[in-house]
Amino acid sequence: MDAPSTIAKTLRILKFGVVIGMTGLLIANMLEHFVGQNAAICDIKDDLNDVKVKVGDLDDKINQLIQNGTNDVLNEIKELFADQNRIIINNIPSLDYIKKLLKDALSQYDADKTGRTDFALESSGGAIVSIRSTENYVRGAPTLTLFGIPLCSGSNSPRTIIQPSTLPGECWAFKGSSGTAVIKLLGRVVVTGVSLEHIPASISPTGELKTAPKEFSIWGLTSEVDNEGAFLGQFIYNISGPSVQYFPVNNCYKSYNYVEFKVISNHGNPEYTCVYRIRVHGKLDGPRL
Structure with a gap:
């Protein structure tokens, strides 16, 4: 009324x-x-x-x-x-202001989707230096390795996880639900956060994300043979969330040349796990190595 x-x-x-x-x-x-x-x-x-x-x-x-x-x-x-x-x-904002906001948002998305510097990116100087005892998942194709690093295989190498392309299938697959990758950063970095990316279910060939990492941890290393390291955090990737998920690191008080990315579990596939991309964010502390 x-x-x-x-x-x-x-x-x-x-x-x-x-x-x-x-x-x-x-x-x-x-x-x-x-x-x-x-x-x-x-x-x-x-x-x-x-x-x-x-x-x-x-x-x-x-x-x-x-x-x-x-x-x-x-x-x-x-x-x-x-x-x-x-x-x-x-x-009501002006049309020019709205256009600027859209342009900035698209530019940020195009610039690595996060708006944060990725110190693990291979093209910027990052590198995979070890996968420790992790075994690559290869269906029927033999794998040749040198010091644990795949040189030739029928699948994508661990280098895939520090490269920008994340199309379906362009991931590093390893056996089981747990695996490790030691990443050399482009310099000494005080780590402030990491971003883990997986394809969304909408473009997954199977329509599901059981192979996506679930629990994972990040460790700061002084060298590639550092077997202890400093614990920087343990996180959970939510397959119901966005494809790129950012996880802040709040307890990093020194800079590291290397970080270890440890996948603890996946979302339900007992045979293998797929990692599409890991980004390491922070502040550069010293010259590039």
């Missing part, structure tokens, strides 16, 4: 209440006069006439009040909408 109708209804109810109240008082007065003296009948008739006149006046006043109130409410509503329209119009 709109505001004017509500006001009108409320005022009519008020009028009815006033009439009932006045009539009640009149009846009480009538009874008192009737009991006290029969001669009060004439006075009662006069009182009834007075009430009739007063009710008529009240009805006219309330009808006028309803009309005026309705007009006032309508005027207030019109004024309110006018103010809101002025506020909205004044705050």
Whole structure:
């Protein structure tokens, strides 16, 4: 129900209440006069006439009040909408500003999808130096390795995870649900976060993401043979979230030349795990190595 109708209804109810109240008082007065003296009948008739006149006046006043109130409410509503329209119009950004926002957003997405420097990117100087005891997943194709690094195989090498292309199938597949990659960064870096990327289910050839990493951890290493390292964090990749997910590192207080990326589990495939891309973000602390 709109505001004017509500006001009108409320005022009519008020009028009815006033009439009932006045009539009640009149009846009480009538009874008192009737009991006290029969001669009060004439006075009662006069009182009834007075009430009739007063009710008529009240009805006219309330009808006028309803009309005026309705007009006032309508005027207030019109004024309110006018103010809101002025506020909205004044705050609408210009077309040039909107175009700039879109251009900046597209530029950021095109520039590695995160807007953050990737210190593990192979084309910038990053490199995979070891996969420790992790075995590549290869269906029927022999793999030749040197110091644990695949030289020739029928599948993508671990280098894939630090390269920009992430089309379906362009991933590093390893046996089982856990694996490791030691990454040499382009210099000494104070790590502030990492980004893990996997293809979305919408473009997955199988329509599912069971091979995607789930739990993983990041370790800062002083060298490629550092078997202990500094624990920088453990995270969970959510296959229901965006394809690129950022994970902040809050406990890195020194710079490292190497990081170890350890996949602890995947999302349900017992045979193999696929890693599409890992990015390492932070602040460069010293010259490029």
